[in-house]
Amino acid sequence: MLTYLSLHLNKWRKRPFVILLLAFPLLCTFLLYPFFENTAGETAVPIAVVDEDQSDDSRTVTDRVEDSGRVRLVSQATRAEAETDVQKGAVEAAFIIEKGFQASIRQGEVNEVITWIRNENSALDVFAKEAFGAELMRLALNAKAAVIVEQETETSFEEVFQYSDQFWEPEPLFQVSVTERSPQQPEREEPQLQSWQVTVLQLFFLYAWLLAIFFLYEVTKDENSGRLARIKLIQKTTASYFFAHFVIFAFIGLISYILPLNGLFFLSETPQDLMAAWNIHGIIVAALTFIVTWCLFMAFGKKRWAVYILMLIAVSSFIFTITQTGFTDLWPHQWLLINQ
Amino acid sequence: MIQLDNVSKRYRRKQVLDPFSLTIQEGSSIGIIGPNGAGKSTFLKLIASLEKPSKGALSYEGQPYKQVVKRVRSAIGYVPQDIALYEELTVGQQIAFWKKLEKTKVDDDFLKRMVETLRLDEVMDQPVGQLSGGWKRKVNLCVGLLKNPSICLLDEPTAGVDLAAKEDIIAWLKELHQQGKTLLYISHDWYELRKLSDEYLLFAEKRPVFQGTETALIRQKEELLQSFDEQKDLRRILQHL
Known part of the structure; x- marks a missing residue:
């Protein structure tokens, strides 16, 4: 076996780009990591906002919701435009800040100050609803406290409002921490990768799989050039x-997947538990995928067209898994996912 | 001794060799001639155990090929028509690689003598891909006969090479024959055939139609031409006699 390994190393030494092909995803990870992060920001849930009150408080609420990072606010002039956007699916939902918003809030009233518009396909807008709700409660509680204190003492509304508001910075004084837990290990928090990281890992897997398939060309070349026949005679068997x-x-497949995988984990400071889980699971899935790929290649008679068919299968696996269409459980890219 | 008994070969729908029987004596040097597509290369591959006959059987020293395939492969050195080499490797690396793959011990003296006769030491450090056709043929021959085989099967070993390279190859093959090795080689070159062969095997219409010396071939020439009247290529081959 070492003879064949040294043969390929000898050949690759004369073609340094082959080594570069192995390290290419790792290099891309280091070069493009900031871009990945920014793109992830752009994939925040789009939400339409109509500010009919145009007050300081309404602007404060929208600014703070936008700063929360999970949503991307799209300003709309009228309620009708916002409703159309929701129906078309251009935005996940719309929030209408009703006229008189600031006046109601300053009285500590939170009922019917914001209208939430969504359609039957809206799913990710719950983040936005929670963000609006939290900011609403913050303003309303500050205002309620300020009204009461102002009635009982000589302190001004603004003074008490500001005093009360400081207990929300940098985080609310009291808050409920909701964390996901594994049913198998209820005492431990279940860490997860972000969705953009999972997509990038699936891309790494596609690259590694294609690169490994590309290597099969060497076998077809040996067969077509008569080298395999010569090996058969010299070694008595193939x-x-x-x-x-x-x-x-x-x-080739494993190294070109594992290297960028760990590069990404290193850059994104992924917890070690999660790294280990994705590494072990990835190696098992990759090994299984490569065994199946190899068997198919042999079954197809080691022909050149088999390489194209296998490449098509690899690309299909990626596309069908990403778009969640068509025999999803059959594709190795789906097997790769851990509780996502 | 290799015996072929009622052997034929078919690839799916295409008949490549019609049934025939013949015997190859140890130590003989047989020039294989015939038009293109007559089945000469397939015949060599059958003997080399690289192809299995569709019908009939081969035997080596009286034993069926199936039972002694490893012995057959140890005894046979095969030089294909294609340059079956790794173009990226130098001549030295190439020889070292194939030598390392060899299961039986390679006779270094034999290898050294072959490298000298073929003058391969002049290009030892050059990648095969950068060599001329003649040099590539010589390396191809060297790798095919690396293990000092007792039976040498050569499929057009001098095709497309210059005269100097051809002389080197002929000289080496002659030396092998003098050592008592069995040679079977396909060629279209009468100069080379006359220098090396002590008998000929003529292929026509997908089977061997003649086996014997040049004198016998000359004697049967007209009879053969009449039998295979439509074979214009055969006429062209035999007109040199």
């Missing part, structure tokens, strides 16, 4: 040739 080439094929 078993060790195929075993060695399977090992190299799987090694």
Whole structure:
């Protein structure tokens, strides 16, 4: 086996770009990581806002909701435009800050000051509803406190309002911390990757799979040039040739997946538990995928067209998993996911 | 001794060799001639155990190929028509690689003598991909005969090479024959055939139609041409006799 490995190393030494191909996703990870993060920001849930009150408090609420990061606010002039956007699916939902918002809030009233518009397909707008609700409660509680204190003492409304508001910074004095827990280990918090990280990992997997398949060209070239026949005569059998080439094929795939995977984990400071889980699971899924791919290649008669078919399967696996369409459970890219 | 008994070969719908029987004696040097598509290369591959006959059987020293395939492969050195080499490797690396793959011990003296006769030491450090056709043929030959085989099967070993390279190859093959090795080689070059062969195997219409010396071939020439009247290529081959 080492003879074949040294053969390929000898060949690759004369073509340094092959080594570069192995390290390419890792290099991309380091170069493009800031871009990944920014893109993730742009994928925040789009929400339409109509500010009919145009007051200081209404602006404060919208600014703070936008700063929360999970949503991207799209300003609309009228209620009708916002409703159309929701119906078209251009935004996940719309929030109408009703006229008289500031006056009601300053009285500590929170009923019917914001109208929430959504359609039957809206799913991710709950984040926005929670953010609006939290900011509403913050203003209303500050105002309620200020009204009472102002009636009982000589302190001004603004003074008490500001005093009360400081208990919300940097985080509310009291808050309920909601964390997801695993049913198997209820005492431990279940860490998860962000959705953009999962997509990038699936891209890494596609790259690694394609690169490994590309290596199969070497086997077809050996077959077509008569080198395999020569090996058959010299070694009396081709078993060790195929075993060695399977090992190299799987090694190329695994290394070109595991390297960028851990590069990404390193840059995003992923917890070690999560890193270990994704590494172990990834290696198992990749190994299984490469065994199936190799068997298909052999079953197809080690022909050049088989390489194209396998590449098509790899790309289909990625596309069908990402878009969640068509035999999703059959694709290795789906097997790759852990409780996402 | 290799014996082929009622052997034929078919690839799916295409018949490549019609049934035939023949015997190859140890130590003989047989020039294989015939038009393109007559089944010469397939015949060599059958003997090399690289292809299995569709019908019939081969035997080596009286034993069926199936039972002694490893022994057959140890005894046979096969030089294909294609340059079956890794172009990225230098000649030295190439020889070292194939030598390392060899299961039986390679005779270093034999290898050294072959490298000298073929003058490969002049290009030892050059990548095969950068060599001319003649040099590539010589490396191809060297790798095919690396293990000092007792039976050498050569599919057009001098095709497309210059005269100097051809002389080197002929000289080496002659030396092998003098050592008592069995040579079977396909060629279209009568100069080379006459220098090396002590008998000929003529293929026509997907089977061997003649096996014997040049004198016998000359004697049967007209009879063969009449039998295979439509084979214009055969006429062209035999007109040199």
